[in-house]
Amino acid sequence: MFGKFKITTILASLMILVLVASFTIMQPEKEQFFLSDSDDLWAVYDKLGKIRFNAVNTSIVGVSVEKGRDIINKGYSTKQDGTGKTAQQSPYFKCTACHNKEKEFDDLSNVSAQNRLNYAVKHDLPFLQGSSFYGLINRKTFYNDDYQKKYGHVPIIKASNTDIRKAIQLCATQCAQGRALSDWEIESIIAYYSSIGLKIKDLNLKPAEKKEIETIINKGTDLHQAVHLLESKYLATSPAHFANHKAYTPITEAEKKDxxxxxxxxxxxxxxxxxxxxxxxxxxxxxxxxxxxxxxxxxxxxxxxxxxxxxxxxxxxxxxxxxxxxxxxxxxxxxxxxxxxxxxxxxxxxxxxxxxxxx
Ligand code: HEC
Ligand code: HEC
CATH class of the missing domain: 1.10.760 (Cytochrome Bc1 Complex; Chain D, domain 2)
Incomplete structure (x- = not known):
C-alpha cells in the first residue's frame, strides 16, 4: 500500500515535470539581438531609438541610389523619369576630382592628415582636399571650422553648415563650378550617400563593447549609453583649419639627405x-x-x-x-x-x- 502510493506519486510528479518542461520549451523566446560587422550604423541607431538625420525624402519622384552614384562618378544620370540623359553637371570637374567615396581612415576617431595619407597609400586612393563621401551621411555638420569662420558671412555657406542638401548644392555650383542640381538629383545623391554610410565593422569595436551594446538593446534600458559609445568611435564632422603660407627657404644640407x-x-x-x-x-x-x-x-x-x-x-x-x-x-x-x-x-x-x- 505504502509502496503503491509512492509509485503513483513519482509518476504524477514526473508527468507534471514533463508538462512544465514542454510548456517552457513552447513559450516563444524573445528574439535576441546580435551585432554583426555588416550592420549599417543607422540601423543600429534605429534600434536605440535615435531619430535619423539626413534621411532620404522618398516622396520625390525618380530618386534612386543609382542616379546619385552616376552624378557623382560620371557627372550625369538618367533623367528623373528614367529616359535619356541629364545635362553634364560641370564641364570642369566630377565630384571625384576632390572627394573619395571610400573609407579614408583605419581609426575614424583619429583623422590626422598623416593617418589619412598612410591609408591612401595602403589602399591606393588619391589624397584630396575634400572629405570622403563614405560616412558623410553620418555627419551632422559640413564646411566646418575655418570654412565658417572665413566664409560664414556668405548665406549659403552658413546654411550649409547644418543642411546636407544645401552643402551638396553649394559644392555643385561653387566647388565643381557647374549647374545647380534639381531636388531629385540632390535626393538621389543623399540616397547614394546612405548606401555608403558607416558600418559596424568601421568602428573597430572591442568584443566587450559589442557585448555591451547587445545587452543594452536586448534589455531596452540605458539606450543613450550605447549611443554614446558608438559616437565615440568616429567623428560626426570633418574638422577644417586653415594655415597661413610659409616663405621659401633654401634646402639645407640635412634636407638633401632626409x-x-x-x-x-x-x-x-x-x-x-x-x-x-x-x-x-x-x-x-x-x-x-x-x-x-x-x-x-x-x-x-x-x-x-x-x-x-x-x-x-x-x-x-x-x-x-x-x-x-x-x-x-x-x-x-x-x-x-x-x-x-x-x-x-x-x-x-x-x-x-x-x-x-x-x-
Ligand atoms: C582637385 C584637383 C587639384 C589638386 C589635387 C591639385 N591641384 Fe593644383 N590646380 C588645380 C586647378 C583646377 C588649378 C587652376 C589652374 C588650372 O586649371 O591649371 C590649379 C592650379 C595650380 C597651380 C597654378 C598653375 C598656374 O596656372 O599658374 C599650381 C602651381 C598648382 N596647381 C600646383 C599644385 C600642387 C603642387 C598640388 C599638390 C600639392 C596641386 N596643385 C593639387 C587642381 C588641383
Ligand atoms: C574642385 C573640388 C571639388 C569638387 C569638384 C567637389 N567638391 Fe565637394 N567639397 C570640396 C571641398 C574642398 C570641400 C570642403 C569641406 C570638406 O570636404 O571637408 C567640399 C565639401 C563638400 C561637402 C560637405 C562635406 C563636409 O563633410 O563638410 C559635400 C556634401 C560635397 N562637397 C559634395 C560635393 C558634390 C556632390 C560634388 C559634385 C557635384 C562635389 N562636392 C564636388 C571640393 C570639391
Missing amino acids: TESFKNGQLVYEHSCLHCHEGKRYSFFALDNSKFSFINLLNRTKADKDGSIYKITRHGTWPLAGKKAYMPLYPMEKMSEDQLTDLKIYIENMAIGNNLAAQ
Whole structure:
C-alpha cells in the first residue's frame, strides 16, 4: 500500500515535470539581438531609438541610389523619369576630382592628415582636399571650422553648415563650378550617400563593447549609453583649419639627405598633385615626374608668387572672371605643415637631380 502510493506519486510528479518542461520549451523566446560587422550604423541607431538625420525624402519622384552614384562618378544620370540623359553637371570637374567615396581612415576617431595619407597609400586612393563621401551621411555638420569662420558671412555657406542638401548644392555650383542640381538629383545623391554610410565593422569595436551594446538593446534600458559609445568611435564632422603660407627657404644640407621626408613628400605629390595635374586631368596646368615639372614648381616657390607651392596649397586659386576650374585649398587636416615641408623637400631635391628614392 505504502509502496503503491509512492509509485503513483513519482509518476504524477514526473508527468507534471514533463508538462512544465514542454510548456517552457513552447513559450516563444524573445528574439535576441546580435551585432554583426555588416550592420549599417543607422540601423543600429534605429534600434536605440535615435531619430535619423539626413534621411532620404522618398516622396520625390525618380530618386534612386543609382542616379546619385552616376552624378557623382560620371557627372550625369538618367533623367528623373528614367529616359535619356541629364545635362553634364560641370564641364570642369566630377565630384571625384576632390572627394573619395571610400573609407579614408583605419581609426575614424583619429583623422590626422598623416593617418589619412598612410591609408591612401595602403589602399591606393588619391589624397584630396575634400572629405570622403563614405560616412558623410553620418555627419551632422559640413564646411566646418575655418570654412565658417572665413566664409560664414556668405548665406549659403552658413546654411550649409547644418543642411546636407544645401552643402551638396553649394559644392555643385561653387566647388565643381557647374549647374545647380534639381531636388531629385540632390535626393538621389543623399540616397547614394546612405548606401555608403558607416558600418559596424568601421568602428573597430572591442568584443566587450559589442557585448555591451547587445545587452543594452536586448534589455531596452540605458539606450543613450550605447549611443554614446558608438559616437565615440568616429567623428560626426570633418574638422577644417586653415594655415597661413610659409616663405621659401633654401634646402639645407640635412634636407638633401632626409630620405624619410623625401619619400613622404613623394607620396603627397603622387597621391594628391598628380591626381588633378597629370595629363591636365582636372586642370590646364600639367605636372608629371619629369625634372621640368620639379624645376617649374621650385622656381614658382622661390618667386613666392601665387604659384608657390606654399601659397597654392594654403590658399588655392579662385575662379576669377566667370566660371572656370580652380584649385581648392588644403586645410591642415587635409595636408599638415609637416607634409607640406616634406613635399617641398621632395620637389627641391628632384629639381636639383638628387633623387633620394633611387639610392
Ligand atoms: C574642385 C573640388 C571639388 C569638387 C569638384 C567637389 N567638391 Fe565637394 N567639397 C570640396 C571641398 C574642398 C570641400 C570642403 C569641406 C570638406 O570636404 O571637408 C567640399 C565639401 C563638400 C561637402 C560637405 C562635406 C563636409 O563633410 O563638410 C559635400 C556634401 C560635397 N562637397 C559634395 C560635393 C558634390 C556632390 C560634388 C559634385 C557635384 C562635389 N562636392 C564636388 C571640393 C570639391
Ligand atoms: C582637385 C584637383 C587639384 C589638386 C589635387 C591639385 N591641384 Fe593644383 N590646380 C588645380 C586647378 C583646377 C588649378 C587652376 C589652374 C588650372 O586649371 O591649371 C590649379 C592650379 C595650380 C597651380 C597654378 C598653375 C598656374 O596656372 O599658374 C599650381 C602651381 C598648382 N596647381 C600646383 C599644385 C600642387 C603642387 C598640388 C599638390 C600639392 C596641386 N596643385 C593639387 C587642381 C588641383
